[in-house]
Amino acid sequence: MIRRWLSTGGRGGVVWGVAVIELGLAWLLALAATASLTGTLARHPLGAIGLHAQGGRLLGELVALHAHAWEPMAGLLGVVIVAHAGAWMLLGGMFPVLGATTGVRWHRAAAESLRRAPTLLGLAAIAGLGYALAGFAGYAAAGWAGREAAHRLDVRAITALGGTGWLLGGALAWAIGLWHDVARAHAMSRGRSAMQASGSAALQMAREPLATVAAGAGFGLVTWAYVGAAAALAGLLDARSSRPGVVAALLVAQHLVVLGRVHTRMKWFVWLGGRVTAARARAE
Amino acid sequence: MSLARAVGAALVLLPMGALAQPAPRVADYTFTATLDPARHTVRADGTIRWTNPSTVAVSELWLHQYLNGFAGPRTYFMRTASGDAWPAHPPHWGRLAVESLRTADGADLLATATHDPAVPDDTSQLHVALPEPVPPGASITLAVRFTATLPEAVARTGYHGTFHMVAQWFPKVAVLERDGTWSHFPFHAQSEFYADFGRYDVRIRYPRGYVVGATGPRVEGPAPVDGLMEERHVIEGVHDFAFAAWNHFRRADRTIGRVNVHVLHAPGDERSAARSLDVMAGALPAFERRFGEYPYRVLTIVLPPPGAEATAGMEYPTLITTGAQWWLPRRVRDVEYVTLHEFGHQYFYGMVASNEHRYPFLDEGFCEYATARVMEDLFGRGGPIVDLPLLGPRLDSWSWEALGSAGIAHPLPLDLGADEYPSWGRYGEHVYSRTAIVLRTLERRVGTRVFTATLRAYVDRARYTHPTPETFYAVVRERLGAPWEAFVRTAFETSWRYNLAVSEAVSARVPGGRWQGRAVIDREGPFALPVNVVFTDVRGRRRAVRIANDRPVTVVPYEGDAALRSVSVDPEDTIPLELRRLDNARMAHEHTAPVLPLVGRVAYWVALALGSVGP
Numbered sequence: 001m002i003r004r005w006l007s008t009g010g011r012g013g014v015v016w017g018v019a020v021i022e023l024g025l026a027w028l029l030a031l032a033a034t035a036s037l038t039g040t041l042a043r044h045p046l047g048a049i050g051l052h053a054q055g056g057r058l059l060g061e062l063v064a065l066h067a068h069a070w071e072p073m074a075g076l077l078g079v080v081i082v083a084h085a086g087a088w089m090l091l092g093g094m095f096p097v098l099g100a101t102t103g104v105r106w107h108r109a110a111a112e113s114l115r116r117a118p119t120l121l122g123l124a125a126i127a128g129l130g131y132a133l134a135g136f137a138g139y140a141a142a143g144w145a146g147r148e149a150a151h152r153l154d155v156r157a158i159t160a161l162g163g164t165g166w167l168l169g170g171a172l173a174w175a176i177g178l179w180h181d182v183a184r185a186h187a188m189s190r191g192r193s194a195m196q197a198s199g200s201a202a203l204q205m206a207r208e209p210l211a212t213v214a215a216g217a218g219f220g221l222v223t224w225a226y227v228g229a230a231a232a233l234a235g236l237l238d239a240r241s242s243r244p245g246v247v248a249a250l251l252v253a254q255h256l257v258v259l260g261r262v263h264t265r266m267k268w269f270v271w272l273g274g275r276v277t278a279a280r281a282r283a284e
Numbered sequence: 285m286s287l288a289r290a291v292g293a294a295l296v297l298l299p300m301g302a303l304a305q306p307a308p309r310v311a312d313y314t315f316t317a318t319l320d321p322a323r324h325t326v327r328a329d330g331t332i333r334w335t336n337p338s339t340v341a342v343s344e345l346w347l348h349q350y351l352n353g354f355a356g357p358r359t360y361f362m363r364t365a366s367g368d369a370w371p372a373h374p375p376h377w378g379r380l381a382v383e384s385l386r387t388a389d390g391a392d393l394l395a396t397a398t399h400d401p402a403v404p405d406d407t408s409q410l411h412v413a414l415p416e417p418v419p420p421g422a423s424i425t426l427a428v429r430f431t432a433t434l435p436e437a438v439a440r441t442g443y444h445g446t447f448h449m450v451a452q453w454f455p456k457v458a459v460l461e462r463d464g465t466w467s468h469f470p471f472h473a474q475s476e477f478y479a480d481f482g483r484y485d486v487r488i489r490y491p492r493g494y495v496v497g498a499t500g501p502r503v504e505g506p507a508p509v510d511g512l513m514e515e516r517h518v519i520e521g522v523h524d525f526a527f528a529a530w531n532h533f534r535r536a537d538r539t540i541g542r543v544n545v546h547v548l549h550a551p552g553d554e555r556s557a558a559r560s561l562d563v564m565a566g567a568l569p570a571f572e573r574r575f576g577e578y579p580y581r582v583l584t585i586v587l588p589p590p591g592a593e594a595t596a597g598m599e600y601p602t603l604i605t606t607g608a609q610w611w612l613p614r615r616v617r618d619v620e621y622v623t624l625h626e627f628g629h630q631y632f633y634g635m636v637a638s639n640e641h642r643y644p645f646l647d648e649g650f651c652e653y654a655t656a657r658v659m660e661d662l663f664g665r666g667g668p669i670v671d672l673p674l675l676g677p678r679l680d681s682w683s684w685e686a687l688g689s690a691g692i693a694h695p696l697p698l699d700l701g702a703d704e705y706p707s708w709g710r711y712g713e714h715v716y717s718r719t720a721i722v723l724r725t726l727e728r729r730v731g732t733r734v735f736t737a738t739l740r741a742y743v744d745r746a747r748y749t750h751p752t753p754e755t756f757y758a759v760v761r762e763r764l765g766a767p768w769e770a771f772v773r774t775a776f777e778t779s780w781r782y783n784l785a786v787s788e789a790v791s792a793r794v795p796g797g798r799w800q801g802r803a804v805i806d807r808e809g810p811f812a813l814p815v816n817v818v819f820t821d822v823r824g825r826r827r828a829v830r831i832a833n834d835r836p837v838t839v840v841p842y843e844g845d846a847a848l849r850s851v852s853v854d855p856e857d858t859i860p861l862e863l864r865r866l867d868n869a870r871m872a873h874e875h876t877a878p879v880l881p882l883v884g885r886v887a888y889w890v891a892l893a894l895g896s897v898g899p
């Protein structure tokens with residue numbers, strides 16, 4: 001069972017590759033972001049463990065001491081995320097190509113992805129429009145909920161109303177993300193244009209709504225389950241013990257989470273590839 | 285049985301609620317007050333009986349009409365609400381209109397009454413000339429009729445929908461000090477209140493369907509009167525009276541020891557109500573053990589509904605307002621912290637009735653210390669406020685106060701008046717955090733048991749009086765000695781920055797295979813408090829050296845059979861008022877490995893963020 005889940009049908013190399021690239025970028029950014037802190041911590045006998053000591057006092061001092069460094073760091077993080085998103089928009093066809101085919105080397109998939117950049121950008125633009133609409137819908141729902149909450153007395157009902165905007169916007173955004181994945185699978189495995197792939201994706205989601213949505217939700221849940229598991233592990237270990245072995249185990253677990261997420265994305269596109277191939281077989 | 289012991293036993297056996305040490309009855313108020321929730325008004329009439337507590341005859345009275353702070357945009361309160369103090373002015377102003385004020389003989393006092401001419405556009409003070417002087421110890425009774433119009437909830441007071449927090453709603457006699465000077469002041473945005481002890485007998489009338497929580501035990505009602513409901517509250521030994529009324533209140537009750545605790549809350553807020561009762565079950569005995577008896581039989585906790593948050597987090601005699609989000613996890617002790625703080629005011633403000641306007645640190649700061657102290661009693665070491673396992677680092681009450689004090693960029697003395705701090709933020713960091721951490725430092729230096737006894741002696745001496753800082757200094761001098769009196773005077777009366785730091789930690793091998801080196805301890809600030817300097821060598825062995833710490837810099841020599849790994853000064857944290865603890869320890873050589881977990885942690889979160897916009 002586990003072996004079957006772990007298997008990506010010979011696409012393991014690309015999973016490792018992507019995870020390493022993501023973690024590498026993250027480490028570079030983390031080193032830059034913590035540069036101002038590391039000097040202070042390196043001079044302190046407790047090191048980073050000091051962050052947990054004295055009931056938050058040392059951590060609070062550290063935050064106050066380096067408050068000036070947070071703003072440029074947040075800016076840097078924003079730039080890196082945008083650059084990263086841009087890069088993946090161009091390479092975003094790589095996973096669908098790999099998912100729909102077997103035996104394609106990942107640099108071939110990357111090259112194919114770059115070649116189809118206009119189509120991928122087109123799909124990204126349509127998705128972007130969708131996200132904007134989801135945001136607007138969420139905003140409008142939040143406004144309505146706020147007015148509605150003003151007439152309510154029950155504090156739980158008021159809290160629930162306050163969440164409706166987020167919930168609606170989030171659900172819409174998730175559905176658009178799902179559609180974007182399906183559309184990319186159609187575009188890359190069947191050579192469709194952005195408009196054609198959009199239509200095919202919508203058609204597939206309409207024809208197999210339960211299967212597509214359930215699979216999308218299932219794979220999505222697995223990616224977040226990794227994060228949850230790491231958080232739970234952190235809860236068990238963190239601040240309870242600061243022994244180097246415990247700290248190292250947690251670090252390893254957290255890095256495995258990143259690998260696990262990339263792996264799950266690959267599995268999802270393999271599943272989508274199978275569906276798209278079946279759809280093509282039906283069409284031909 | 286000796287006579288003294290018999291008297292002692294009799295005191296212990298005093299009936300419930302009786303005051304072991306009677307509070308003076310300087311200002312007694314008897315009102316019948318009718319709440320009109322549609323107009324947001326309270327119309328009241330009754331009497332004020334005032335007894336001259338000073339040593340001189342007086343022929344004038346000063347009354348505070350705090351509600352007039354919200355009478356319009358030009359009041360002293362609104363002018364001094366410098367942006368950060370309170371949110372923008374209420375959409376609906378409030379005011380206190382005294383319609384009639386007469387002596388027992390019927391002489392009209394209102395005709396000649398004036399407002400303080402020194403404060404233009406402000407009617408928060410009323411000066412009344414008396415027809416004849418009131419000798420020391422003599423009384424005068426005034427008949428009064430007034431209408432309080434509540435503002436939309438702002439600065440502790442007001443209404444939201446049909447919820448009404450009725451506070452500062454009646455003309456209140458200012459405090460006449462023993463020497464015959466009136467402690468009166470215009471209502472300032474950063475200031476709280478000051479009044480004299482007395483007996484309150486208030487009949488509250490309100491429409492059917494409303495639930496009322498008020499100062500003091502309910503002795504009659506609710507019963508229908510003239511188409512309204514009426515209930516009567518009578519209490520002695522307090523210096524203010526407030527009530528909350530709402531037609532949607534839910535209530536939760538619990539008897540804790542001799543005290544009936546009521547929580548009034550909005551529908552759906554049952555969880556916060558239960559948490560309030562749970563924390564009081566521990567807090568009431570804890571406060572009594574440390575600070576003496578809570579002599580009243582009742583405590584009402586009001587959790588204002590959403591929209592009325594401006595009235596939350598405030599203390600009145602036997603009635604406090606608190607509040608927190610209902611969904612906060614148990615280990616985020618927001619409602620617990622606020623409840624302890626506001627209950628702590630029953631001591632530091634309520635019974636120990638210092639002038640909140642002139643010496644806000646005596647109520648807010650001492651109360652904040654008591655809050656953290658009892659947080660630690662109830663929730664363990666440090667009194668954790670946030671203790672979420674998933675987030676790792678926790679936030680302790682003492683650390684919270686220490687960080688607040690350490691964040692002070694431009695220090696001021698702590699014994700300033702509320703109106704002397706240039707902003708709300710600077711008021712808070714001094715009056716609350718720095719005061720609490722000074723008291724905590726004293727506790728750490730003399731020991732918790734000795735300090736608790738000292739603070740208890742202060743509370744006992746100041747109970748039902750108006751203490752000043754000198755009252756506290758005298759108790760410290762008697763209990764702890766002149767050097768500690770000098771310490772608290774310096775800490776409260778001067779501006780200071782205080783820090784200890786290890787500025788150098790080195791060692792080198794000398795002929796014979798041994799290691800020699802030194803630690804340099806820098807001291808910034810006024811307090812010469814002896815501390816330990818601890819050397820740790822590379823084999824993990826520790827050696828402590830006591831230094832007098834009476835000079836700006838102390839050099840401590842090191843000698844051992846291994847190289848020096850690190851030096852720390854005051855590792856026991858006996859001076860928590862220090863600005864920084866980070867520089868209290870220093871490696872002889874920087875080490876990088878222990879930093880990796882931090883970088884790795886940040887990298888993980890960045891990778892998650894990147895992954896969410898990934899392929």
Ligand SMILES: [Zn+2]
Pocket residue numbers: 625626629648651
């Ligand atoms: Zn307070």
